[in-house]
Amino acid sequence: MGVRRRRAWRVAGGRLAVAAGALAGAAGRRGRHHGAAQGQRAARAARVPGVDGERRRHARRPVPAAAGRPHAARSGGRRMLIHGAADNDLHPPRFGGTQRTFGLYRGLARRHDVRVLCMVENRSRAPREERVAGVALSRRAAWYTAAAWRLERARAAPLWLAALGHRVAAGRLAAALPGEPDVRSVDFNLAGLLARPGRALRVYLSQNVEYDFFLASAPRLAARGFWAERVRAFEADAVARADLVVAVSDEDAARFRALYGAREEALAVVPNGWDETAVRPATPAARAAARAALGLARDDYVLLFVGSDFAHNREALRWTVDVLMPAVGPSVRLVVAGAVTRALGGRREPWLVAVGPVDDLAPLLAAADAGLNPVESGGGSNVKLPTYLGAGLAALTTPFGLRGYAPLAPHAVVAERAAFADAVRARPRGWAAAGDSAPPPAVAAFAWGALGERLGACFEARLAARRAGGAP
Template identity: 30%
Template sequence: MSQPLEILFVSSFPASPPTFGAQRRIDGLMRSLSRRHRVSFVSLLPPDLDAERAERAMKEYCRDVVFVPWAEASGLPKRLAQLRSLVSIYSYERRYMNGPDLQLALGRLLRSRRFDLVSVETPFQAFSRLRQAPSGAPSPCVLIDAHNVEFDLARQYFEQSAGLARRLHHEVNWRKLQREELAAWRAVDGVAFTSPDDEARARALVPAIRSAIVPNGVDVEQFRPAPEVPPSGTRTIVFFGTMDYFPNLDAVRWLFREIWPLLSQRDPDLRLKIIGASPPSDVLAHQGPRVDIAGLVDDLQRHLVAADAIIVPLRVGGGTRLKILESLAMGKAVISTKLGAEGIAARSGEHLLIADEPKDFAEAVHRVLEDRSLARELGRKGRELVERRYAWSAIGEEMERFVYQVIEGAPGAARRAS
């Protein structure tokens, strides 16, 4: 089976133009698949995103683009909604990602023409009514593109959470998420995981799962090395990632609490830049002569080019980190925790440096700042690794092969092929 397919992607946010990791994965996969297949897209539309801009960007490679306006609660209303979810049999995520307006939009598109496959970007949207088709046509296969093992991420949130109400929510919710995520894996025709670690976690719980590893990737033309910037007399390290994503926020808080004091004391001229949307007040409080809380920036690559090193002090997370792949693609020296680099075929000392304790992390940063030949060699080999293994063109081919396997192995395959 190799004919062009009709593929529908379903998400909780638009994929383009991408400004954070999950968007970059969906954007990269859809663009790659659209070279041989017809792709369409349905998603929720948060109020802070520009619908016209998103639709214009996605129409470059999508046949149909449908947005369903949606406003997730924030602050106190969100906390109250989370508390109300404690008495529900469903998780908070499943409740807010499957509203009636989304179901109507999906039904209209799925019944308008036959799709071969629906790819959902969260396991909770797998509970939508996705197996619909025009009268007399076979229903589509359903695949989950698992950016993370969501219940394991929620369990980590619980372990790191402060505050009684938040801990109570996460403690109850992660167990609901586990039940729902396992049910979703069993119900769909295939699951694509981004790392061997996530796939192993899933197989230990659902041995019969049909799955494949489809890693995260990077646009190697957009993220590429620039000529080395002449020494300016100051050195800058950079962390980037949206601050409304708990693993990133936890990393930045740990950085300021445990690592930055060691770095700044040893090197009084060192500068730190934090890039990412929605920094909270406790992060903004660190803004000063040596610390730049830049927020969301229009040209991430320009800031990365000027960086002497990229730091990834993650302690919570799943899947694989696009920030590491993008930094390696730009030929930058990267210092990460072991968890931060999980699932990426990069070796410490060859492609990046890995350290888990604050003192060791700070020492690794100083190594690449003091030894520029080491920094250049890490950057060179990191770029080679990304070009060889993580370009979106190659990752898209891996997803395409898995999609064909899912369709051919699903019940009713003969009827779909006719």
């Protein structure tokens, strides 16, 4: 690309950024129901509950009036008021990112007052205010997100451009949550809220290292390198402003240090997990019914591959279908669920059951013997892995797919792809098939509720250190 062309793209990018800010400033003058499809890349992913789909198991009720200042928690500690901000509707959690965010907030809500701003599609019909599993959700729409979505569709700018609108509108967005918080926790696209005044502990709740994820997964865009650097600068600012950066894995924490000089004391690792309120082993009757519904024989060894429609999942599925399945022999069936199923096209191999997006993952988990996680790229960590194990299945994963889950290694079959066929032919069984009535302690420790409580303890310790005059 020549000098003049690069300069033109820089000018265009700057104008788009300014336009996004102008759009954000005008958002308060526009009606909430703009009528256009809002751009939410992840929200348009697969709808498989427990991994990347829809779930309706959590009790819902309207949000009561805002409570007063935090009071003593049941344990005798201080009850915190936690304000969260997410760039998608958190319930139902439709994909890995919202599962992480909602799961952690649900765990935090066991002992603390948790209120979360959710940026939703303009056409969303969900209640504006709602309490789900102890978490108060305040849903708001911003019309400039639809503009960002259209720009990405035109390959002119990434959907991330909406984050600049959120940054300009930060005051209005923060006002959606009542009270003065002890903790303000934000997703990547809402990181502009970290600049709000106040004494709240500022937390960047990451899903990935977004710069790396953009380089690996962003759609084809004009001046893609320019936009990658803008994403990097935005992420660097989030890390610099945060009192605490919560990473998904040790690998992500290391990247935050390498890319942005994040201080060791400002980093905490809280891994991804599984939904202990919805995922459990099937009864024999439920297993038989699930298999019959899918046309699976009693003696079939059934592999389950669940994934959203991202590049790392598409590549792993192609390898599974083209290389693994032809090598494993008869009586092995593959069930594929989630938006990644689109990558199969019209394939109709006799061993393949392509389910697509579903509203309930439980029947598929019930029908399966083992879950597959043969990924060799991607960001963050793979929520499917602890979900398979939580359901009592055997889990086959690559070493890369195990990132963030080192304690689960003894409970999974960890192999390079070259050894996957042999591992499948051995027909491994999970803890439920072995007759155990509860998951191993290492698996139970990755339940979202437990992880949320662990994050709450981290917040409490940092606030206590601040009150004592120590480092946050």
